[in-house]
Amino acid sequence: MYAVRAVLDTNIAVSALLFAHGRLAPIRLAWQANKFAPLVSTATTEELIRVLGYAKFKLSSADREELLADYLPYCTTAIIPRKAPKTPACRDPWDLPFLQLAVHARADFLVTGDKDLLDIRDKMRFETITAEAFMSRLEKLERTEL
Secondary structure, eight states: OOSOEEEEOHHHHHHHHHOTTSTTHHHHHHHHTTSSEEEEOHHHHHHHHHHHTOGGGOOOHHHHHHHHHTTGGGOEEOOOOSSOOOOOOOSOGGGHHHHHHHHHTTOSEEEOOOHHHHHTGGGOSSEEEOHHHHHHHHHHHHHHHO
């Protein structure tokens, strides 16, 4: 069992996957080292697959499969019930699956750069934070465990 459970919005997961030496690479290294469990649902996984297929990324089918293979096995899957959990109102309907996942799976964090999600963070039982803040929290948690 992981101590930290986090929902990564699609942009965070994609950046961590595509840019191995980018600013979000520590998030990828953290899930690979089992320092936290990324949470996914059918809807959030479908969104990730759709975004990885964008022409601008110029990824072959094999490239996309390889990236997914470096993410999904580390994830904990939650099945969102037909009667989805209540979430605070959000301006962007594309954000709803991430909110529902975080509520239903009892996430500790929702990691995002999305202003719509960050704007309603005070209405959540979990922390909605930026990638930079999440990386900092993981570092602090690791230091306290030593």
